[in-house]
Structures are given as structure tokens and as C-alpha cells.
Amino acid sequence: MKKIITATFLSLFVLTLHAQLAEDALRYSQSFYQGTARSMGAGGAFGAVGADFSTASTNPAGLGLFRTFDMTITPEVFSRKTAATYNGSFKEDTRTVFDLSNLGYVMTNSLNSTSGFKYFQFALGMNRLNNYNTNSYMQGYNATNSKLDVYWEQADFVPYDQLIDVDPFYLEPAWAVYLLDTVPGFIDLYDYPLPNGDILQTQQIFSRGSTNEWLFSFATNYNDILYLGATLGLPYIRYSRETFYQEEFSSDNVPAFQRWNVTENLTTNGWGINLKLGAIVKPSEWVRLGVAFHTPSYYWNLQDVWNTVTTATYGGETYVAESVVTGNYNYRFYTPMKAIGSIAFFFNPHGFVSAEYEYADYSKAGFSNQNSGGLDVNDDIRDVYRATNNLRFGTEWRIGYISLRGGYGFNSSPYANNLNDGKRTSVSGGIGYKKGEFALDLAYVHTTTNEDYYLYSYEGITTNPIATKYTTSQYVATVRFNF
Numbered sequence: 001m002k003k004i005i006t007a008t009f010l011s012l013f014v015l016t017l018h019a020q021l022a023e024d025a026l027r028y029s030q031s032f033y034q035g036t037a038r039s040m041g042a043g044g045a046f047g048a049v050g051a052d053f054s055t056a057s058t059n060p061a062g063l064g065l066f067r068t069f070d071m072t073i074t075p076e077v078f079s080r081k082t083a084a085t086y087n088g089s090f091k092e093d094t095r096t097v098f099d100l101s102n103l104g105y106v107m108t109n110s111l112n113s114t115s116g117f118k119y120f121q122f123a124l125g126m127n128r129l130n131n132y133n134t135n136s137y138m139q140g141y142n143a144t145n146s147k148l149d150v151y152w153e154q155a156d157f158v159p160y161d162q163l164i165d166v167d168p169f170y171l172e173p174a175w176a177v178y179l180l181d182t183v184p185g186f187i188d189l190y191d192y193p194l195p196n197g198d199i200l201q202t203q204q205i206f207s208r209g210s211t212n213e214w215l216f217s218f219a220t221n222y223n224d225i226l227y228l229g230a231t232l233g234l235p236y237i238r239y240s241r242e243t244f245y246q247e248e249f250s251s252d253n254v255p256a257f258q259r260w261n262v263t264e265n266l267t268t269n270g271w272g273i274n275l276k277l278g279a280i281v282k283p284s285e286w287v288r289l290g291v292a293f294h295t296p297s298y299y300w301n302l303q304d305v306w307n308t309v310t311t312a313t314y315g316g317e318t319y320v321a322e323s324v325v326t327g328n329y330n331y332r333f334y335t336p337m338k339a340i341g342s343i344a345f346f347f348n349p350h351g352f353v354s355a356e357y358e359y360a361d362y363s364k365a366g367f368s369n370q371n372s373g374g375l376d377v378n379d380d381i382r383d384v385y386r387a388t389n390n391l392r393f394g395t396e397w398r399i400g401y402i403s404l405r406g407g408y409g410f411n412s413s414p415y416a417n418n419l420n421d422g423k424r425t426s427v428s429g430g431i432g433y434k435k436g437e438f439a440l441d442l443a444y445v446h447t448t449t450n451e452d453y454y455l456y457s458y459e460g461i462t463t464n465p466i467a468t469k470y471t472t473s474q475y476v477a478t479v480r481f482n483f
Helices: 002-010 022-029 037-041 060-065 147-155 160-166 171-176 377-384
Strands: 070-086 089-110 117-131 134-142 195-222 226-251 257-284 287-294 298-314 317-322 327-334 338-347 351-361 366-369 387-399 402-411 424-435 438-453 466-482
Touching: 022 226, 022 366, 022 377, 037 387, 037 402, 037 424, 037 438, 037 466, 060 117, 060 195, 060 226, 060 257, 060 287, 070 117, 089 195, 089 466, 134 466, 147 171, 147 226, 160 171, 171 298, 171 317, 226 298, 366 377, 402 438
Parallel strands: 070 134
Antiparallel strands: 070 089, 070 466, 089 117, 089 134, 117 195, 134 195, 195 226, 226 257, 257 287, 257 298, 287 338, 298 317, 298 327, 327 366, 338 351, 351 387, 387 402, 402 424, 424 438, 438 466
């Protein structure tokens, strides 16, 4: 029973008009903060350390520790490998891109005030929150069922001339290329090329894009004891995915039948808005305490555009049917709020150690249609996801002009009732050089995540889980000028 429930929630549903899924809510809610190489090399645990532009996305009070004007730019090489094992068959694929992790500018002004407030900082720029660039390759033999079983179940009792109205993306194209055929004498009962023996099932997924957060931040310093900050964030989602699914088998019903496949193309784009508030208290020179609260990010007009292409090959001749309509759907989405607590211990002038805790309840994310108050998928989100406890640890030690850094991060599973794994661990290291107004920082981050994946699921028709491991390597460099 648990396996069926898991597959129902975590698979990519087929034969429905494309709509939002619980997995979309998780994808757009999770933040894996990038920013500068200095921060990433020290595990991202900078909420109480401050004086780094990355804190604009975690604890904006950290900007209050700047004493100079500061400019940063952080290019990176991002590489993710996906290893998948399906019914004993192992496949892997890798996607590598060159992109921008951070771009920032901080302006610092001395207030010369008798009120105790010494400095005021204004910052603007961008930090990357999530990177979707992934290639996945899954393949294995299935002796139990076919995805055509799902098509057949969905199509039964639907007259063939109404398939386009019920589902123009999967059922109608399947009819057009003879994957579905009516039983003689009926217009709403179907048959399909029954397989003979094991079915070789292949799925490839090519995901592209990111969530980048554009930032406008303000911070201030009260007597070098209390630091306050606020960030107005404008996150932008840019996501595209091409999913290719294929089955190859011989058929007793149609001896010449060789293979069929379906390709889905999806793009999602849209802006959001959020507010982050933070504070840092320095009770002594050797310790700092930080706290921050993030409102939900409200995406007021996300847009999905998608279409499908279905092909079937008989005796060397291939038939192609593209969905006769292009799906276009506008909707709203909101992420959960987040709370972050942090602490840092300083051993001046040699370095520091820091720790950070983040709380986020992904069951609180949700969608709403532009024309209605909610969607059924929100009930799935409440059932599937839970609150997470995320930890980040970091350290930095200075030897003259050189700084050495290390870090570790752990994100607990976002899935409720052990439906899936989803835990995320990362280790990082870095080195920096700073002399005068110039600094160069280098960092490497290694991240692993394990999850089960299901090719399809419908009313008890499902596949065995595909054990999937994602390994991410990030090579990051930051050039920084202060003046």
C-alpha cells in the first residue's frame, strides 16, 4: 500500500491536461543559496558573520557590517550527474553549464549621528537560489505493465471523436498514430498493441533554468552592537523541461509494431516578491547571534506553456502526431515562510566558526488559479510534504593575505511519512586572497541527493521505483572590489 501511495504522489501523472503538481511546489519553494565564493566555501553559514553580499538573501542584517563600498561578481561552473537504477539496469547522464551565481553592489554611508546609529547600507544585485540544469537517463525492462495500460484505462468509455476534448495532449495523439484502436462494433472501447515479453522502457529528462533573486536591501549599525537589515526580493523563475519517454517491444496483435514514444515540452516563467527581515546582536567581540524571517514569496503570474509529440513505428514506417493545441496556463503560487537562526564565534584576527539553522514547512506552499481561489493540488501538497530542519556549518582561517574555508550542510527530507528520501548533504571548501581593495575567492561545493522516481502511476498501474542519485559539483570564483 505504501508503494502505491508513494508512486501516486511522486510520479509524473499522465493523461491529464497539464496542471500544477505537488512536485512543482517543492521545486519552486526550495532555496539552495549560492551567492559569493567566500560564503559558499564556508558552507553558506554567514547569517551571523555578515559583511558578505550573500547575506542579502539569508540575513540582510549582515550587510550592516560593511564599512566600505563593495562590488562582487561570481561566475561558476555548475555540473550535475544523475545516476539511475531501474529494475537492475544502471544509467547515468551529466549536465554542465557556465552561469552567474552572484552580482552585487553595496553602498555604505557614515551617518555621523548622535543617536547611536553609525552606518547605513544600501545594496542591490542578484543571488541564485536554485539551479535546475539536469540531464536524467533511465532505462530498464518491465515485465509487468506498459504505459499504454494507462492510456487504455483512461480512454475506455470515451468515444473516439471526443478524445481530443478529454485529452488533446496524450490520448488524441495516441489514437492518431494507432496506439489506441476501438474494439470492432464499439466507439468507446479500445485495444492496443499488447506486448510480447519484456518491455524496454526509456525515459530522458532535460531540465534547464534557475531561480534568481534580484535584491534591494537596507541595513544599519547601532553602536557596533545591533545590526538591522531588510531585503525586498524579486525572485524570477525560469524553467524548461523536455521529457522523452519510449517503449520498445514486439506485439502479437500487430507483428510489425516496433516502438512508440511521447515527448513533452514545458516552459515556466514568472516573477515573485518577498520580504526578508534580519538582526544581528554582538554581545562581545568573540560572538555574534543572528535571526531572520522570510515572508512567503508570492508569484503573481506564473505561466506554463507546453505541448506533446507522439510517434509510433510499424515495420520501419513512423507515424507522428503533435498535440493540436498548445497548452497555456496562468496561475499564482506562494512558497512557505522561513526562519533562520545563526551563531558565529570569532578568534580575531585569525578566523571564525559559524552555524546556521533554517526552518521551512513545504506543506504550506500552494497554488491558486487566476480565476478561482485554489486548486485540488494544494491538498496533495499538505499530504506529501512536511517541515524541514536545515543546518549549515562553516569556518574561515586567515594566514596573512590568504584565507582557508570549509563547510558542511544538511537539508532534511521534505517528504512526509517517509514517502521518499530527498535528504541533501553538501561539503565545501575554499581559498581566498585579499590585499588592499582587491579580493579573489575560489570555492568548490559537492552535493548529493537520493530520491525514488516513478515513470507513471494511475489507479494501481505503476512501475517499480527508480533509485536516483543526484551529484552536483560547483566550481565558483568571486572577484571583489571595495573602496
